[in-house]
Amino acid sequence: MSIPDPVVAPAGKVVGVDLGLNRPAVTSNKQFLGERRWKEQERRIFRLKRKLQAKGTKSAKRHLRKLSGKLLRQRKDHDHVLSKRIVAHTPAGSTMVVENLTHIRSRARMKKKTESQRRLHSWSFAQFHAFLTYKAQEKGIRVVKVDPRHTSQTCSRCGHQARKNRRSQSLFLCRECGYCLNADLNASHNIREKYLSSLASLGISLVGGSSSSGLSSQPLVGEGQAPGLSRGGLDTRPHTL
Numbered sequence: 407m408s409i410p411d412p413v414v415a416p417a418g419k420v421v422g423v424d425l426g427l428n429r430p431a432v433t434s435n436k437q438f439l440g441e442r443r444w445k446e447q448e449r450r451i452f453r454l455k456r457k458l459q460a461k462g463t464k465s466a467k468r469h470l471r472k473l474s475g476k477l478l479r480q481r482k483d484h485d486h487v488l489s490k491r492i493v494a495h496t497p498a499g500s501t502m503v504v505e506n507l508t509h510i511r512s513r514a515r516m517k518k519k520t521e522s523q524r525r526l527h528s529w530s531f532a533q534f535h536a537f538l539t540y541k542a543q544e545k546g547i548r549v550v551k552v553d554p555r556h557t558s559q560t561c562s563r564c565g566h567q568a569r570k571n572r573r574s575q576s577l578f579l580c581r582e583c584g585y586c587l588n589a590d591l592n593a594s595h596n597i598r599e600k601y602l603s604s605l606a607s608l609g610i611s612l613v614g615g616s617s618s619s620g621l622s623s624q625p626l627v628g629e630g631q632a633p634g635l636s637r638g639g640l641d642t643r644p645h646t647l
């Protein structure tokens with residue numbers, strides 16, 4: 407049981423972050439973060455693990471234990487580096503929006519994205535999210551989660567949603583309006599937009615979509631900031647009501 411945090415309209419900028427495989431993270435600020443080689447590094451170990459599992463001998467099991475430890479350490483390392491970079495590229499006082507990938511493996515609807523795009527099948531979102539959240543809090547950045555559905559298939563310009571919109575792993579081309587851009591960047595805009603519209607549906611309006619319209623005590627779906635973290639002293643923008 408958790409008590410939902412009170413919802414506050416974002417005071418600073420709102421930044422959407424898409425977590426993927428081609429690029430570990432792409433932000434709506436057009437930052438492409440993380441290393442492409444991570445995918446191959448992690449995959450190599452993953453494949454080797456599979457091989458050893460199939461072998462099943464005593465020595466194979468011993469190697470497997472070592473390898474599992476190695477993979478976990480490597481992921482942890484990558485998660486630390488990636489979360490650090492995302493926070494470094496996000497202004498203090500902003501709200502960072504990520505997809506909630508907690509139950510990603512049990513979601514049949516997300517199957518396609520899970521298998522082809524997520525960093526790895528067994529990648530732990532919980533660990534990454536924990537790293538991201540504490541690093542963000544140190545800088546006065548709030549991390550919120552949104553439902554990941556359709557974020558990769560929807561056009562961030564006209565809102566047209568179709569699976570065919572996604573031309574390839576890296577390119578998005580809207581069948582309706584012809585908007586063409588990096589697929590992960592398009593998703594990051596949708597992730598940001600999802601959060602903004604969830605605020606709008608609660609009657610919290612945003613000025614210009616990026617600055618605050620004041621405070622609200624209404625509860626919001628998803629995550630709020632951790633108790634005890636004060637953003638009041640960090641945001642120096644004038645607030646309008």
Ligand SMILES: [Zn+2]
Nearest residue numbers: 561564580583
């Ligand atoms: Zn479009």
